[in-house]
Amino acid sequence: MTVIRYVQTEDKDFWYTLDRHLPEEEFAGKVRDKRGYVLLEDGRPAGILRYNLFWDNTPFCTLLFVDWKFQKKGYGRMLMEHWEKDMKAQGYGMLLTSTQVDEQAQHFYRKAGYKDCGGFVVDIPRYEQPMELFLVKGI
Numbered sequence: 690m691t692v693i694r695y696v697q698t699e700d701k702d703f704w705y706t707l708d709r710h711l712p713e714e715e716f717a718g719k720v721r722d723k724r725g726y727v728l729l730e731d732g733r734p735a736g737i738l739r740y741n742l743f744w745d746n747t748p749f750c751t752l753l754f755v756d757w758k759f760q761k762k763g764y765g766r767m768l769m770e771h772w773e774k775d776m777k778a779q780g781y782g783m784l785l786t787s788t789q790v791d792e793q794a795q796h797f798y799r800k801a802g803y804k805d806c807g808g809f810v811v812d813i814p815r816y817e818q819p820m821e822l823f824l825v826k827g828i
Contacts, residue, residue, distance in 0.1 A: 691764070693771045696725035696737070703727070703734040707754045711739065728755070728768050735759040738768040743785050748776045750786040753794075769801055777828045784826045791819040798824045 696704065698720050704711075704727070711719070719725035719739055728736040736755035743749035750772065755764045776784060786803060788794040799805075803824035810820045 690731060691767065692729045693726050693768060694729070695723045696720055696727050696739075700727050700734065704737055707737050707756060708739070708752055710752070726768060726771060728764050730759060730764070736764045736768055738772055740772065748772075748781050748784050750784065753786075765797060766801065773826075773828050782828060784828055785823060787821050787823045789819045790822050795822055795824070802826050 696716075696719055698717075701716060704716065704725075724741060725737065725739040727734055728738075734756075736753075736759060738750060738753045740748050740750045750769070753765055753768055755768070773784060784803075785806075786798055787808075788798065790808070795805075803826045806823050806825040808820045808822045811818050
């Protein structure tokens with residue numbers, strides 16, 4: 690059975706097996722503010738999604754990751770749909786996400802109804818990365 694719920698403090702060890710970019714104080718904030726989800730399959734954690742508010746008013750998915758053992762089974766789609774429904778229930782009408790242009794996630798997001806809406810390039814020494822592609826969806 691698949692369950693998606695808000696992230697809890699006891700999820701921390703699992704969370705950091707998939708998300709090495711989130712500072713610990715931000716994890717506590719995700720728990721407190723209910724800005725993250727954990728997907729459980731038969732009681733086993735399998736995936737995570739975290740978000741924040743872009744411009745302080747628009748939900749922005751900052752990370753979606755399904756454990757390698759659980760990929761290609763529709764769990765990423767389930768997490769996105771759960772987040773979208775939760776955001777709509779909270780009164781939001783637009784969502785954002787992003788991915789680097791050299792990653793396959795852009796195809797996943799487009800298939801889920803997101804449209805390209807811009808991007809930026811970071812070329813600062815030590816922080817260089819491929820272009821970050823932003824995608825938007827009305828809900």
